[in-house]
Amino acid sequence: MALSLSSPSACPYDEDEEIAVFESTAAEHGGFTRPRLPEISVISPGLDPRPSITQPKLAVKPAVATQGSCDEGNTDRVKVFLRIRPLTETERERGEEQGCVAVQDEETLLLKAPKESQNMRTAERGITQSMHKFSFSKIFGSETTQQQFYECTMKKMVKDVLQGENRLLYTYGVTNSGKTYTIQGSGREAGLLPRALVSLFRKLQGRLYGAMDLKPVMYQDVRQLEPREVRVEEIRRNSLLKEDENQMSRRGGTTTIWDSGIGGLSSTSNIATQLEDTDSVCLEPDSLSHSGGDDLEEGVQFSIWVSFYEIYNEFLYDLLDASPSLQPRKRATLRLSDDKQGNPYVKDLTWIQVRSAEEAWRILRAGRRNQSFASTHLNQNSSRSHSIFSIRVLHVRPEADSAQAMHISELTVCDLAGSERCKEQRNGERMKEANNINTSLLTLGRCIAALRHNQNNKSRPPQVVPFRDSKLTRVLQGFFCGRGNSSMVVNINPCASIYDETLQALKFSAIATQLVHGPSTKTRVAYILSLLREPTANGNDSTVLEEEEDESDVEDGDMTMLNTEALLQAIDVLKREVQRQREEKEVLEATVREQVVSEMMEVISGMQEGFSETLEAERALIEERYEDRITNVQKHLKKFYSQELKERDQEIEALSAALEKRKEAEPTPMSVPQGDFEGPRRSQRLTTHTEAGKQRAELDQCRAELLTKSQANCLVLVACAELTNLKMQLEVPGSTGTLTSAADRKLEEGQRNLRQLRLDLQRLGLDLQSGERACCRNTGGERLRQALTAADETLVKQDQILVELQNGLMLVKADLRRKAEALAQTQAIQPQLPPSGSDTCITPGSCKKRGCGAAAPSDTENRPPQKRPFFQSLFPMRTPTRKYNTRAVEEANITPYSRILRSRQQSPPRSPAPTPRSLRGKY
Numbered sequence: 001m002a003l004s005l006s007s008p009s010a011c012p013y014d015e016d017e018e019i020a021v022f023e024s025t026a027a028e029h030g031g032f033t034r035p036r037l038p039e040i041s042v043i044s045p046g047l048d049p050r051p052s053i054t055q056p057k058l059a060v061k062p063a064v065a066t067q068g069s070c071d072e073g074n075t076d077r078v079k080v081f082l083r084i085r086p087l088t089e090t091e092r093e094r095g096e097e098q099g100c101v102a103v104q105d106e107e108t109l110l111l112k113a114p115k116e117s118q119n120m121r122t123a124e125r126g127i128t129q130s131m132h133k134f135s136f137s138k139i140f141g142s143e144t145t146q147q148q149f150y151e152c153t154m155k156k157m158v159k160d161v162l163q164g165e166n167r168l169l170y171t172y173g174v175t176n177s178g179k180t181y182t183i184q185g186s187g188r189e190a191g192l193l194p195r196a197l198v199s200l201f202r203k204l205q206g207r208l209y210g211a212m213d214l215k216p217v218m219y220q221d222v223r224q225l226e227p228r229e230v231r232v233e234e235i236r237r238n239s240l241l242k243e244d245e246n247q248m249s250r251r252g253g254t255t256t257i258w259d260s261g262i263g264g265l266s267s268t269s270n271i272a273t274q275l276e277d278t279d280s281v282c283l284e285p286d287s288l289s290h291s292g293g294d295d296l297e298e299g300v301q302f303s304i305w306v307s308f309y310e311i312y313n314e315f316l317y318d319l320l321d322a323s324p325s326l327q328p329r330k331r332a333t334l335r336l337s338d339d340k341q342g343n344p345y346v347k348d349l350t351w352i353q354v355r356s357a358e359e360a361w362r363i364l365r366a367g368r369r370n371q372s373f374a375s376t377h378l379n380q381n382s383s384r385s386h387s388i389f390s391i392r393v394l395h396v397r398p399e400a401d402s403a404q405a406m407h408i409s410e411l412t413v414c415d416l417a418g419s420e421r422c423k424e425q426r427n428g429e430r431m432k433e434a435n436n437i438n439t440s441l442l443t444l445g446r447c448i449a450a451l452r453h454n455q456n457n458k459s460r461p462p463q464v465v466p467f468r469d470s471k472l473t474r475v476l477q478g479f480f481c482g483r484g485n486s487s488m489v490v491n492i493n494p495c496a497s498i499y500d501e502t503l504q505a506l507k508f509s510a511i512a513t514q515l516v517h518g519p520s521t522k523t524r525v526a527y528i529l530s531l532l533r534e535p536t537a538n539g540n541d542s543t544v545l546e547e548e549e550d551e552s553d554v555e556d557g558d559m560t561m562l563n564t565e566a567l568l569q570a571i572d573v574l575k576r577e578v579q580r581q582r583e584e585k586e587v588l589e590a591t592v593r594e595q596v597v598s599e600m601m602e603v604i605s606g607m608q609e610g611f612s613e614t615l616e617a618e619r620a621l622i623e624e625r626y627e628d629r630i631t632n633v634q635k636h637l638k639k640f641y642s643q644e645l646k647e648r649d650q651e652i653e654a655l656s657a658a659l660e661k662r663k664e665a666e667p668t669p670m671s672v673p674q675g676d677f678e679g680p681r682r683s684q685r686l687t688t689h690t691e692a693g694k695q696r697a698e699l700d701q702c703r704a705e706l707l708t709k710s711q712a713n714c715l716v717l718v719a720c721a722e723l724t725n726l727k728m729q730l731e732v733p734g735s736t737g738t739l740t741s742a743a744d745r746k747l748e749e750g751q752r753n754l755r756q757l758r759l760d761l762q763r764l765g766l767d768l769q770s771g772e773r774a775c776c777r778n779t780g781g782e783r784l785r786q787a788l789t790a791a792d793e794t795l796v797k798q799d800q801i802l803v804e805l806q807n808g809l810m811l812v813k814a815d816l817r818r819k820a821e822a823l824a825q826t827q828a829i830q831p832q833l834p835p836s837g838s839d840t841c842i843t844p845g846s847c848k849k850r851g852c853g854a855a856a857p858s859d860t861e862n863r864p865p866q867k868r869p870f871f872q873s874l875f876p877m878r879t880p881t882r883k884y885n886t887r888a889v890e891e892a893n894i895t896p897y898s899r900i901l902r903s904r905q906q907s908p909p910r911s912p913a914p915t916p917r918s919l920r921g922k923y
């Protein structure tokens with residue numbers, strides 16, 4: 001298959017270069033689309049300036065020394081080594097070997113996505129490539145021995161440290177990829193660190209400064225210790241060594257003497273010791289064949305101090321803190337501080353002076369027992385923390401009276417925890433660890449990317465490097481900012497099942513390959529000098545520097561070449577620069593604050609709207625809910641009461657029926673025994689409704705009868721009117737005998753009617769009384785009582801009217817008798833009578849009266865027997881106005897006799913006629 005090696009973005013400068021590095025990642029996240037993807041993603045250091053578009057990126061390879069000359073070449077570029085670990089037997093059996101990792105040459109690695117990988121799936125959709133090519137400073141295959149790896153990576157670093165440089169080596173990779181193996185080694189395969197220790201002490205043969213009175217402190221300072229402090233330091237060291245010895249004797253029971261073969265100047269043949277598992281490391285004989293430090297400064301001795309700490313879940317723990325009171329779970333955390341120059345350092349970190357590689361190794365071993373390891377799904381003994389082992393070398397010039405530290409250099413070896421997928425962690429603690437590990441590694445990646453950006457874009461404002469975002473980057477900051485050089489070892493595991501993670505790790509490392517070492521002090525001076533070359537604010541186009549210094553001098557940044565005037569000018573320029581930057585920052589801060597405020601306001605108003613909408617919706621919901629409830633309650637009530645009414649109606653019907661039956665059985669209410677009303681209360685209650693129906697019927701009957709009697713009463717009134725008429729007729733001479741007999745007849749008839757009426761009224765009264773008694777217990781008793789009272793009143797009136805009529809009749813009779821006598825006398829005197837029916841002989845006054853009353857008798861006599869119109873005028877309706885109407889009728893029919901009757905009525909009668917009430921009382 002032909003491989004296209006063209007650059008993915010065709011123009012890999014500055015930003016484009018960054019795009020090339022992140023190409024796979026960005027494309028996976030839909031960062032930008034390409035019309036056509038190249039077959040292979042090519043990611044290489046490619047820092048050489050401005051390669052042409054047609055020039056393949058791989059053509060710009062870093063100058064990497066071949067085996068045996070590893071420490072030569074481009075020294076400014078950050079070295080990134082790749083180490084591939086061999087597959088285990090178990091992994092092979094699982095079919096993990098799918099050829100997804102292929103080493104093309106010493107610097108180029110080709111990754112081919114296996115079928116099951118996520119990368120392959122995205123590649124099949126045309127989003128990413130399935131093959132990726134990476135370039136490294138050097139690639140070490142699975143067959144590489146520890147010795148070979150040390151030779152090419154750390155050997156030079158040890159040398160540099162002894163010459164006063166600071167060096168950092170850190171391992172990066174997926175979990176179970178061989179990082180710890182590379183740093184510390186395993187079994188008989190000593191890793192980089194013990195080899196470096198051995199190498200260091202070998203070089204320092206005869207040059208060790210044995211006293212403990214000089215101790216490294218803070219970032220890179222040295223402190224003179226008091227004798228008392230020296231004793232404390234000695235105790236601390238001895239206790240750690242003793243603890244290690246005890247641990248080893250407890251475990252193996254064998255000797256714990258670790259013969260480095262160097263420190264003790266023993267023979268090179270018998271180095272191996274019988275230490276257990278990972279604690280036992282031994283060096284091959286050839287690793288001890290180094291010569292002494294011939295290139296060390298004359299007259300200088302070296303004091304070696306070591307520290308060992310870990311960053312676990314973003315907390316720093318001192319692994320050499322031998323305080324016996326400390327419990328494993330209650331370890332004290334360390335704090336990060338800055339010195340006066342702003343350099344970060346770990347406060348109160350334990351530094352132990354070591355005098356041999358063996359001591360150093362035993363100290364490291366003691367510290368490892370405090371380290372956080374755990375078993376994960378990928379690694380039985382996985383490091384869950386970033387461990388940092390530092391060796392500080394004090395360059396001491398022993399004087400006659402007191403020694404003086406001239407210089408301090410440091411070699412730091414950092415075994416980073418492996419990146420991994422959080423989701424694959426079943427355990428919550430492992431998940432948290434993985435999360436923190438990934439976060440700090442991500443921050444490291446961001447720092448490296450920002451550094452690279454700043455290095456490649458010097459003309460632009462620098463990006464802020466987020467060192468402070470994690471503890472790891474904070475403690476390593478110095479090595480990225482001019483304190484010294486760093487090298488990175490990328491470990492990969494060729495297993496197909498973790499291909500995607502491996503790919504991510506390699507992408508991360510690809511950024512590091514593009515880094516150059518951080519600006520040294522010299523380059524900072526160069527920066528200041530470059531400022532001096534810039535046009536000044538007061539219009540001068542150039543400074544004295546341009547006249548005095550050529551560009552190469554400026555790049556070198558030798559400040560001593562400047563005279564006083566130039567230096568003063570430089571100070572002015574720097575002050576202005578500081579002022580300008582401060583103003584810039586203030587503007588930037590104001591803008592940022594404004595943006596933050598406006599965004600916050602937007603967020604707040606959005607929240608407000610959201611809340612009010614929610615509130616409205618909830619209110620509507622509650623209203624709706626309560627309306628539903630009310631409707632339901634109404635429905636239920638309606639149903640309940642209709643049911644109740646129905647039941648009552650049924651009860652009433654049943655009671656009515658029972659009443660009817662009873663009525664039939666007992667024809668007259670009078671026959672109801674008194675004992676029934678005095679029965680047990682319960683039975684009364686039960687029969688209340690039945691009796692109510694019965695009484696209602698009786699009441700109706702009473703009303704009907706009352707109506708009939710009223711009609712009869714009316715008849716009496718009519719009779720009265722007829723009597724009046726007769727009286728008037730009697731006044732007419734000649735017809736007195738006829739009229740008198742007619743009046744007598746009428747009177748007798750009226751008396752009969754009256755008697756009949758009285759009897760009826762008595763019966764009615766009895767009915768009403770029984771009705772009233774029966775109804776007094778039911779719900780409508782009060783109304784019925786009122787109706788009965790009204791009926792009583794009417795009857796009283798009727799009685800009064802009857803009494804009046806009776807009296808009137810008696811008066812009329814007497815008057816008639818008198819008139820008859822007078823008439824007989826008159827006839828005896830005047831036998832000639834005027835013709836009957838003539839109105840002419842009547843006196844004007846009487847005529848008027850007769851004329852008025854004449855029409856009424858004729859009208860009354862021609863009326864049908866029921867006398868309906870008169871009755872209606874007397875009792876128009878059974879309404880509250882009937883009193884008035886009755887009175888009006890009486891007024892309308894007023895006669896001289898009725899006037900007399902009324903006047904008598906006003907005075908109490910001598911013997912009042914019995915009333916229905918009195919009858920009722922009697923009853």
Ligand SMILES: Nc1ncnc2c1ncn2[C@@H]1O[C@H](COP(=O)(O)OP(=O)(O)OP(=O)(O)O)[C@@H](O)[C@H]1O
Nearest residue numbers: 085175176177178179180181186379382383417418
């Ligand atoms: N180059 C190698 N040769 C032989 N065995 C190796 C090599 N690299 C790693 N191993 C073995 O692989 C296993 C895992 O290695 P190691 O513990 O160093 O991984 P790690 O990357 O440190 O894992 P973690 O990040 O989980 O701590 C060990 O058993 C180790 O001995």
